[in-house]
Amino acid sequence: MSRAITFRFCESASMKFMAEQGLGDVICQDMRERTDISMPIEIKCNPEGILVKETQFDFVPEMNARSEGFPQIRFSRKGVMTFIEIIIPNPSENDDVRQPVVSERILQPTPAAVKQEAEPSKEDSLDSEFVGYDIPELMEFSLEPGLSDAIKALEAGKEDFSLQGLTDFDIPKALPAPEEDFKINDIMEMLRKKKEREKVRVKAKSN
Amino acid sequence: MNEVFKIGNEAVVMDPSIEAVPFLKNADENFTIQSIRPSGKFIPRFQTAKDSGLLENKAHESLAMLFKCELCARKCEANRFQKKGKCGLGDKTFYHVPFIHVAEEPVINPALVINFTGCSMNCVHCVRQVQSKKEIHSETAEAFWNQISGTLATCPNVCSLEFAGGDPNPYIPWILTCLKYSPDSIFLPLIWNTNLFVSDKGLGLLDGLVDVFLPDFAFGNDACAKRLAGVEGYMLAAIKGIEAMVSQKAKVIVRILVLPGHVDCCNKKAIDVLSRYHDSIFISILDQYVPVHMAAKYPEIYRRPRREEIQMVEDYATQKGLKNVLAASDFWTR
Numbered sequence: 001m002s003r004a005i006t007f008r009f010c011e012s013a014s015m016k017f018m019a020e021q022g023l024g025d026v027i028c029q030d031m032r033e034r035t036d037i038s039m040p041i042e043i044k045c046n047p048e049g050i051l052v053k054e055t056q057f058d059f060v061p062e063m064n065a066r067s068e069g070f071p072q073i074r075f076s077r078k079g080v081m082t083f084i085e086i087i088i089p090n091p092s093e094n095d096d097v098r099q100p101v102v103s104e105r106i107l108q109p110t111p112a113a114v115k116q117e118a119e120p121s122k123e124d125s126l127d128s129e130f131v132g133y134d135i136p137e138l139m140e141f142s143l144e145p146g147l148s149d150a151i152k153a154l155e156a157g158k159e160d161f162s163l164q165g166l167t168d169f170d171i172p173k174a175l176p177a178p179e180e181d182f183k184i185n186d187i188m189e190m191l192r193k194k195k196e197r198e199k200v201r202v203k204a205k206s207n
Numbered sequence: 208m209n210e211v212f213k214i215g216n217e218a219v220v221m222d223p224s225i226e227a228v229p230f231l232k233n234a235d236e237n238f239t240i241q242s243i244r245p246s247g248k249f250i251p252r253f254q255t256a257k258d259s260g261l262l263e264n265k266a267h268e269s270l271a272m273l274f275k276c277e278l279c280a281r282k283c284e285a286n287r288f289q290k291k292g293k294c295g296l297g298d299k300t301f302y303h304v305p306f307i308h309v310a311e312e313p314v315i316n317p318a319l320v321i322n323f324t325g326c327s328m329n330c331v332h333c334v335r336q337v338q339s340k341k342e343i344h345s346e347t348a349e350a351f352w353n354q355i356s357g358t359l360a361t362c363p364n365v366c367s368l369e370f371a372g373g374d375p376n377p378y379i380p381w382i383l384t385c386l387k388y389s390p391d392s393i394f395l396p397l398i399w400n401t402n403l404f405v406s407d408k409g410l411g412l413l414d415g416l417v418d419v420f421l422p423d424f425a426f427g428n429d430a431c432a433k434r435l436a437g438v439e440g441y442m443l444a445a446i447k448g449i450e451a452m453v454s455q456k457a458k459v460i461v462r463i464l465v466l467p468g469h470v471d472c473c474n475k476k477a478i479d480v481l482s483r484y485h486d487s488i489f490i491s492i493l494d495q496y497v498p499v500h501m502a503a504k505y506p507e508i509y510r511r512p513r514r515e516e517i518q519m520v521e522d523y524a525t526q527k528g529l530k531n532v533l534a535a536s537d538f539w540t541r
Contacts, residue, residue: 001334001423001462002320002371002400004495005220005310007234080226086214086498 208306212334212497214511219495221334222320224306225362231309241313244366245396245539251368252457253386253397253416261415266387269380269412273298278409279327279376280444292377296325300381305358307365312460312491314538315367315398315419319358326373327404329437330425331501332466332508335373348388356390367419368393371400376409383412403445404438410451420452420459427476431469435505446480449488458541459488460532463524464496465517468507474520482527489532492521 208222209230223231231238256262272278273287285292303322311318326333359365370382386397396418403422424445426432432441452459461481466473481488494517498509524531532538 001464001493002222002308002322002369003311003462003491003493005223005231005238006494007218007220008216080209080224081230082210084210084212084499086212 208303212499214497217511219497220310221495221497222306222308222322223310225309225317228309240309240317242316242364242366243313243536243538249394249396249539251394251397252418253389254391254394256416257387257389262383262387265412265416266380266383269383272408272412273380276377277406278379278412279374280404280406280438280440281327282406294325294327294374294377296377300378301325302378305354307358307362308369311367311369312532314460314532314535315369315396315421317362317365318367318369318398319355319365319395320369320371320400321355321375323370323372323375323378325377326402327376327438328374328402328425331435331505332496332498333500334497348385351385352388352390352393355393359393365395367398368395369398369400369421371398371421372402374402374404375399376401376405379409379412383416386416403448404436404441405444405448405451407447407451410448410455414455417455417457420455420457421462422448422452422459423462423464424449424477424481425464425466425473427469427473427480431473435508442480445477449481449484453484453487458538459484460491461488462491462493463520464493465512465520466496466508467498467510467512467516470516470519475523478520478524478527478529481529485528485530488529489535489538490524490529491532492517492524 208224209227210221211230212219212221218234220227220231220234228238228240253262256265269278275284276282276287276292277284279294281293283293287296288298291297301324303324305319305321308318308320309316311320322335324335326335355368370378375382397416398419398421399413399417400421401423403424405422425436426441426445429440429442432438438444449459449461461477463474463477478490481490494512496508496512498511502508521531535541
């Protein structure tokens, strides 16, 4: 382990700090609008580190955080610096009966894809991004512009679609190392197998 | 390198390099690169050992150990030429691109750091698990020293050469072999940044070669070490490790990472152990813990340490008579 430098800010300075890194404008705005700043958010940035999309959860589903063991973290880059926001959720008492309500905003169109703003709804599901696959442990990555494009390309019959450009954060073990190019079919095949394993695991657990 | 972990109103900058200085100055206009250097007459131990033949003998001995590896406290005895040890490492060497760290303790700062991958421990809060995993693999000592020389050329004021990780202990044979072929112009103190899950055999190979041991005393009892790092017999290994480092007459800076919810059971207990060696070691208390990797599974560590926890550890260390390296302006002249 190497030594690190810790900075502490008051709340307004914290917003200013993030704004100066080019990440703050929308975050500041949202934090001012939000009454409960402990709500987890998911922030997507393009390769230039510019905030492009934000998704709000009213709580983090148990399986996405506690049971899987991984805190929610988000990466973005600006120049030589990598920013990693750790979002520690504040789950309510009724976690076991509530479903996550998701709302998202596109803040800056990317060359790849533009999604319309989704209304928060219990019937809303992120499954549509995966053409019918429900992969909750990948929920936090499901709206990644690169992967969304890959899904659309698959639907359009373009099989030889490179997924290079996915950020090299800690992708779940189902996926290969991020530096490599993939065929979209390889990715989908791995996701299908992961889904099958999950079904078996859930079934065994319920038995 | 250059990762900023932001949690609430705190930001922790991990492995800040030279390139991060503008960012650091932007965040704190008073930021400076602090450095307390050894005198111009300082001769690194590994260079003396190279001349005397000690390094050659140690390198040869260490290579033989790969047939039955006991380089760390796991002592798995794996033949690493044929299969990987319990650390997950075989006979190949992987490390991250060397970089110049600008925020180590002043007595070794700035440091040219080589982070090796892999570790004998499996800490659930390991920050390396979420950092960039761009690794390089070098077959030859010549290639390694070309990288080091190239990096040094970008910053002539580097104060030390630091082998870190993960943990560098599984790579001792390769590192000693590289040191055999080090240029005579590399006249930097050799820093060994390791966990304390070490073996007597592994540390014995470093005797007479390391100028400063920089171990992390992570846990204060076996139960927490088992639960949070998956290792058995941590305390015995840690205590024997400290004793071995002190006995080698090298300088020793023990790092204590303030672990949320574990101040009493781990940090203070570690300080109790270290107080026996208060004349022989320095300590460095780190407030940089971030709840990453698997930390969410362990509620008590799923947060940043509170300021009062950090203060408690600092006060306890002072109370126990331990010398903080941040106040050791005479570190190199003792």
